[in-house]
Amino acid sequence: MMKNKTKKLTVTLATMMALGTILSACGGNNNANTGAEATKAPATATEGTAANPGAPDTSKEVKLKMLLIGGQPGDYDKVFGELNTKLKEKINATVETEFLDWSDWTQKYPLKFAANEDFDLVYTANWALYNDQALKGGFLELTDDLLSTYMPQTWEAMPKVNWEQAKVDGKLFMVPNNNVEVTDKVVLYREDLRKKYNLPEINSLESYATYLKTVAKEETGITAYGAKPADGWKWHELDQATLEQNNDWNLVDANLLPLAYKLDDATGKIFNIYDTPEFRELLTYYKDLADNGVWSKNVVSNKNDVWQDIKAEKVSSYAQNLGTVAANVSEMRRDKPDVELAIADLTPGKKKIAAISTQNGMAIHATSKNVERSLMLIDLLQNDKEIHDLTMYGIAGTNYIPDGDKKYSAGPAAANYTGFSNWGWNSPLNRQDSAYPVEADNMFNSWQSSIYHFPLETFVFDSTPVKNEVANIGNVMLRYAIPLEYGLIDDLDKGQADLIKQLKSAGIDKVQTELQSQIDAFLAAQK
Amino acid sequence: MERGFKMKQKQHGFWDDVKKYRSLLLMLVPAVLFFLLFAYIPMSGIILAFKQYDYTGGVFGSPWNGWDNFKFFFNSGDAWRVTRNTALYNIAFIVVNNVVQIFAAILLFEVAGKWFRKITQTVLFLPYFISWVVVGAIAYNLFNFDVGTINVLLKGLGMQPVDIYNTASYWPVILVVVSAWKTLGYGTIMYLAAITSIDTEMYEAAEIDGANIFQRIMKITVPNLMPTVIILVLLAIGNVFRGDFGMFYNMVGNNGLLFSSTDVIDTFVFRSLTTSNEIGMSAAAGFYQSLLGFVTIMLANYAVRKYDKDRALF
Numbered sequence: 001m002m003k004n005k006t007k008k009l010t011v012t013l014a015t016m017m018a019l020g021t022i023l024s025a026c027g028g029n030n031n032a033n034t035g036a037e038a039t040k041a042p043a044t045a046t047e048g049t050a051a052n053p054g055a056p057d058t059s060k061e062v063k064l065k066m067l068l069i070g071g072q073p074g075d076y077d078k079v080f081g082e083l084n085t086k087l088k089e090k091i092n093a094t095v096e097t098e099f100l101d102w103s104d105w106t107q108k109y110p111l112k113f114a115a116n117e118d119f120d121l122v123y124t125a126n127w128a129l130y131n132d133q134a135l136k137g138g139f140l141e142l143t144d145d146l147l148s149t150y151m152p153q154t155w156e157a158m159p160k161v162n163w164e165q166a167k168v169d170g171k172l173f174m175v176p177n178n179n180v181e182v183t184d185k186v187v188l189y190r191e192d193l194r195k196k197y198n199l200p201e202i203n204s205l206e207s208y209a210t211y212l213k214t215v216a217k218e219e220t221g222i223t224a225y226g227a228k229p230a231d232g233w234k235w236h237e238l239d240q241a242t243l244e245q246n247n248d249w250n251l252v253d254a255n256l257l258p259l260a261y262k263l264d265d266a267t268g269k270i271f272n273i274y275d276t277p278e279f280r281e282l283l284t285y286y287k288d289l290a291d292n293g294v295w296s297k298n299v300v301s302n303k304n305d306v307w308q309d310i311k312a313e314k315v316s317s318y319a320q321n322l323g324t325v326a327a328n329v330s331e332m333r334r335d336k337p338d339v340e341l342a343i344a345d346l347t348p349g350k351k352k353i354a355a356i357s358t359q360n361g362m363a364i365h366a367t368s369k370n371v372e373r374s375l376m377l378i379d380l381l382q383n384d385k386e387i388h389d390l391t392m393y394g395i396a397g398t399n400y401i402p403d404g405d406k407k408y409s410a411g412p413a414a415a416n417y418t419g420f421s422n423w424g425w426n427s428p429l430n431r432q433d434s435a436y437p438v439e440a441d442n443m444f445n446s447w448q449s450s451i452y453h454f455p456l457e458t459f460v461f462d463s464t465p466v467k468n469e470v471a472n473i474g475n476v477m478l479r480y481a482i483p484l485e486y487g488l489i490d491d492l493d494k495g496q497a498d499l500i501k502q503l504k505s506a507g508i509d510k511v512q513t514e515l516q517s518q519i520d521a522f523l524a525a526q527k
Numbered sequence: 528m529e530r531g532f533k534m535k536q537k538q539h540g541f542w543d544d545v546k547k548y549r550s551l552l553l554m555l556v557p558a559v560l561f562f563l564l565f566a567y568i569p570m571s572g573i574i575l576a577f578k579q580y581d582y583t584g585g586v587f588g589s590p591w592n593g594w595d596n597f598k599f600f601f602n603s604g605d606a607w608r609v610t611r612n613t614a615l616y617n618i619a620f621i622v623v624n625n626v627v628q629i630f631a632a633i634l635l636f637e638v639a640g641k642w643f644r645k646i647t648q649t650v651l652f653l654p655y656f657i658s659w660v661v662v663g664a665i666a667y668n669l670f671n672f673d674v675g676t677i678n679v680l681l682k683g684l685g686m687q688p689v690d691i692y693n694t695a696s697y698w699p700v701i702l703v704v705v706s707a708w709k710t711l712g713y714g715t716i717m718y719l720a721a722i723t724s725i726d727t728e729m730y731e732a733a734e735i736d737g738a739n740i741f742q743r744i745m746k747i748t749v750p751n752l753m754p755t756v757i758i759l760v761l762l763a764i765g766n767v768f769r770g771d772f773g774m775f776y777n778m779v780g781n782n783g784l785l786f787s788s789t790d791v792i793d794t795f796v797f798r799s800l801t802t803s804n805e806i807g808m809s810a811a812a813g814f815y816q817s818l819l820g821f822v823t824i825m826l827a828n829y830a831v832r833k834y835d836k837d838r839a840l841f
Contacts, residue, residue, distance in 0.1 A: 110804040113582055132804060137582040223673075229781065297672040298692040300782045303664075366582060464579075468599035471799040471808065475603065478798060479783035488693055488784060505604055 056150060061088075062370045064095040064377060065119040067112060069128060070420025072099040079394050079417055086387060090380060093373045095121075099420060113138040113365075120368040121377065123424040124174055126358040131168055131460045133363075139173035140364040140371060150372050151175070151379035157427070162357035165458045175378050176357035177426035181323065182447055183355045184347075185240045188310070188325040189317040191342035193219065202344040205242060205285060212294040215316045224294040226306040226315035229486065234258075234477040237319035239485070242285070245347040247278050250454075252515060253461050256470055258477060258503070259515055261456065263351050268456050268519045270512055274481065275500050283484065283492045290487025299486050313339060326440035330433060334410070343440055351452035360423040381425040388429045391422055402431070409434045459522050466514045469507030476502045575810035589807075596811035605795060610768065610819075613791040616699070617767040620706050621760060627707050628714030629752060633744055635715065636722045648719075652712030662705065663777030670701075695788040702778060702789065706771075714759075721755040722748055757831060757838045765824035768816045770794060792816055 073079070076097070084094040098119070100108045106129075112119065113133055124130045124139070133139060147163075148155045158178050166176045189202060189211060197214050200207050216224040227236060235254040244251060249260045251273070258273045273279055289295070296302060307328055309315040320328075322343070329341050362378050364371055380387045385405075393400035393408055394417030400408045408431040463470045480499040489495040545552065571586075576596055578589040600606050631651065635644050654662075669676050670691040678688035691697050725748065733743050770791025779789045781798070796812040824840075832839040 106801065114580075114804075114806055116582065116585070129804070136580075136804075297690060298667075300784065301667060301671065301692045301780055303667070303780070467805055467808070468595070468602060471599045471805070472603045475605075475795070475799050478781055479786050481783075482781070483783045507602070 056372050056376065058092040058373070058376075060092070062093045062373050064093055064121060064370055064374055066095050066097045066377075067100060067109075067119050067122040068097055068421050068424070069100050069102070069105045069109070069123050071101050072097075073394075073418060073420060074416035075394055075399060075413060076417075079390060079399070082395065083387065083390055086390070087377065087380070090384075090387075091373060091376045093370075093377065095377060116367060118367075119365050120370050120374040122363050122365055123361075123421045124358075124363045125360050125421075125424075126356065128421075130174060130358055130361070130363070131462075134168040134171075134173040135462060135464070138366055140366050140368060142172045142175070142364070142375075146371070146375060147175075150375035153383035154178075154379050157383055165356040166358050166361065167458075168460055169462075174358060174361040174363045175375075175382070177360040177423060178357070178382065178428060179360070179426035179430065181321075181355035181359055182352050182444065182451065183321070183359070184245055184345075184352050184447070185237045185319045186322050186325060186343050186345050186443070187238075187241070187317055187319045188328055188341055188343055190215070190340065192340040193316060194342075195340075203346070203348055205246065205346055208344070208346055209285065209289060212289055212317065213292045216293045219316070222313065223296055223309075223315045224317060225289070226304075226309055226318045227295060227299055227486075228302060228304070228306050229300050229482050234474060234481065236485075239282075241319055241346045243273065243278065243282055245350050248351050249273070250353065250456070252459070252519075253463075256463065257461075257473060257511060257515070258481070259508075259512060261519075263353075263452060263454050266455070266523075268459075268516075268523055270516050270519065272500070272503065272508060272512065274496065274503065280492070280496060283496065286485055287487040287492060295486065297488075300482060300488070310341075311336070322440055322444060326437050327433075329437045329440065330435040333437075334435065343437070343443065345443060350450070352447045352450045353457075354451045354453070356457055360421070360426055362424040378425065382427045383429065385429055388425065388427065389431070391425070392430065393417070400431075403434055405431075407432050407434045455523060455526055456519065459519060461515055461518060463511075466507070466511045469511045472506035473503060473508055473511065476506045572810065573814055575807050576814040577811075578807050580806040592807070596805070596807040597815070599799060599808055600796070600812055600815065603795075603799070605790070608787075609790050609792045609795045612789070613770045613793075614767050616702065616770065616791060617763075619699070619703050620710075621763050621767075623703055623707050624710050624714060625756060625760065628711060629718050629749075629756070631711060631715045632718035632722055633748055635719055636748075637740065637744070648712070648716065650712075651715055654709045654711070655713045657709070659773035659777040662709065662774075663780070666701075666705070666778055692782060693784050695785050698779070698785055698789045702774070705778065706774065709774075717759070718752060718755065721752055725751045754838055758840065761824070761827055761831065761840050764827045765820050767823055768792065768819040772797065 080095070080097060087093050087095060100112075109129055110133065112122075113136070122139075124133065154175065158176075162176050162178060163172060166172055166174045187202070187208065189208075193215055194202065194211055197218060199211050199214060202208050202211055212224040215222060225238075227238065229236065234256075235251065235258075240254075243249065244260070248263045250263055251258070251260045252270070253259075259270050260273050261268050261270055306315060306318045310318060310328070311332065325343050329343065332339055332341050362381075364374050368374055381391055382388065389396070389402070393402075394411070394413075396402050396411075398411050398413045399417040400411045400414060402408050410433070476499070480495070480502050483489055484492070484495040484499060575586060575589075577591055577593060579592045579595070580586075580589045584590065635647060638644065667675075670678075672678060672688060672690050672692065675691075677691070681688050689697075691701075729747050730743060733747060738746065770793040772791075772793040775789060775791050775794045776797065779785050779794070792812065792815075796809060800809050828840050
């Protein structure tokens with residue numbers, strides 16, 4: 001009797017385990033199948049559009065799935081719950097969002113496409129793998145027909161040049177944001193410390209070095225300059241100011257290759273930035289800073305969030321976009337009013353580069369089954385005042401307090417709705433933070449006249465023919481360039497020579513030839 | 528008649544066995560399914576190593592490109608260095624970790640006191656559950672130049688601080704020690720279980736014959752542990768060309784100054800491909816590692832077979 005029971009139990013247990021395995025495996029298989037089926041879907045969708053250009057049919061309710069970058073905000077359920085009620089009314093659809101956290105989105109993002117997961121809309125940007133995924137076929141091509149039919153408001157409001165800038169190989173894969181931004185980097189620093197030591201105004205590399213060295217020498221417990229090279233980026237914000245902006249250069253693909261052209265060079269001649277006297281000069285500048293203890297000796301292993309360290313008064317300065325440091329300034333004024341921060345442009349008077357429209361945007365997944373409704377959703381996000389306000393700033397009175405039509409101030413729960421890529425639908429409807437520092441605004445306005453447009457602005461490098469070389473060059477930059485820049489190698493000449501030699505053996509010449517021929521073809525086509 | 532009966536019995540034999548061991552077989556099913564689904568079926572993905580992957584074509588429809596995906600690895604000039612590093616680190620881990628674990632297991636076994644043993648076991652086991660990310664952060668707080676615990680101590684004692692994060696030669700030692708620390712508890716428990724299953728009569732007999740504690744350990748415990756050691760080492764050897772990515776990446780990160788002595792195949796491939804997302808090229812690197820691993824384990828197994836047939840894996 002007893003024995004029988006045990007036996008039965010064993011059999012049941014074993015069966016359950018077996019079933020569990022089978023079930024979980026089925027889940028995996030299913031995904032693959034839907035992926036394969038879904039491949040055919042967009043084709044039908046596009047045909048449907050061509051045949052029926054009239055009012056879109058929204059009689060059937062659909063559920064959309066959206067991918068955004070960033071952490072899920074605390075008030076997601078409230079805000080998106082409200083959004084869904086409104087969407088149900090307007091386009092008979094609801095949307096569910098998945099957030100790819102800042103810490104590992106670069107790995108997860110391409111996987112979502114490679115695994116062909118089921119989603120409809122996705123945030124994308126020139127810095128967030130737009131070209132790469134577009135060339136690999138991850139996004140649905142957007143035709144003028146599709147856009148004018150399903151996004152009438154956006155079609156109306158968006159300047160035509162924005163669409164042009166978002167094209168890859170002559171095809172459009174993104175609904176870009178509608179917003180002017182400048183990509184030039186500025187530095188954020190402690191104005192109270194500058195005053196304390198009676199230092200000159202910071203407006204050049206020299207005055208900045210003076211500030212950094214004084215802080216490093218006089219202030220114990222504060223690191224003068226904060227950087228985070230441990231994150232694997234190969235080209236840093238400060239380099240952008242000190243080398244690119246300072247010399248009016250532009251790197252073609254900053255995180256892949258050390259190749260640049262001069263902004264005003266109409267022939268678009270490419271050169272290796274590491275093999276220039278300007279870079280050698282910069283190395284001396286950096287080495288001097290490093291030797292004076294401006295940054296930690298272990299800077300390449302530091303993984304701390306630099307802004308959090310500044311806020312905790314452990315770091316005195318860093319370089320970033322104007323918009324980001326402006327937000328930092330207002331955050332500090334709100335949370336720690338006794339600490340005085342300021343913003344400085346190290347390269348005033350140089351040419352400024354406007355962000356092209358692909359700085360932020362939304363795309364449709366190539367295998368989405370709800371193309372029409374997805375486009376309609378982007379239309380509303382970008383150009384419907386009510387929905388734009390809700391998705392950009394959260395719930396009025398809680399997350400933000402509206403101030404007229406153009407401005408807002410942080411609400412009591414502002415922190416619960418922020419920190420993710422809702423910039424994808426930036427538009428002229430954006431409100432400005434009333435606490436936005438005036439000086440940042442002034443700086444931005446003073447730049448407007450220096451914004452420089454150049455023929456290669458929208459050039460995109462297709463690295464497929466030289467992918468082996470590109471992979472190895474990235475590795476060389478990390479291994480030889482980063483320690484050299486941060487002054488960790490004592491013999492600068494030898495370090496630079498080593499770096500150039502390694503780049504040569506990694507195949508930089510081949511990449512340069514390929515890039516030059518693509519640029520030549522691009523420029524020839526523009527004439 | 529008799530012959531027919533025999534045949535019938537034979538035919539029944541297999542199904543009788545199936546019926547007799549049905550619960551055991553049923554318990555085997557999950558493992559078989561697991562390997563079928565997660566090891567054998569995905570193996571067809573190896574073809575990606577020879578393809579230029581694009582989303583529209585998928586795994587099977589993408590165009591072939593021959594050996595192109597392997598080029599980046601062998602053209603880099605680093606292939607030999609990272610392969611050598613991977614193998615040497617893993618061999619060091621296998622040797623050091625096993626010796627330390629066996630030592631700890633014997634110590635724990637010989638030391639009397641149930642409570643002491645249990646508590647020690649738990650404490651030793653703890654590091655196993657700490658994720659590499661956290662270990663990396665702990666290491667940074669210990670080793671960094673400006674405010675690291677070690678350097679603060681050194682400075683307090685009036686000595687020169689050591690710049691650990693900028694000196695490649697310290698790292699092989701650090702990594703081996705950290706790996707031993709982290710796996711100690713897990714291995715100790717395995718070996719302790721093996722020791723406990725050794726027939727106690729042998730110890731009693733040895734004690735009567737006047738063997739001292741060292742003789743008992745060297746002549747009874749260690750020889751009886753050998754089969755377990757061989758199996759575990761054989762299993763580990765199959766992975767000698769796979770670097771523990773979590774460990775190397777979190778301990779060393781993107782610190783280029785340390786790559787000469789800490790770069791393993793996995794971190795090298797990760798760094799090369801993390802911005803370009805070439806799935807075919809990652810598949811090629813994985814294929815290279817699997818091939819090396821396969822060859823090594825066949826050779827190791829062959830060697831063990833020659834030495835003692837019963838102790839080989841297959």
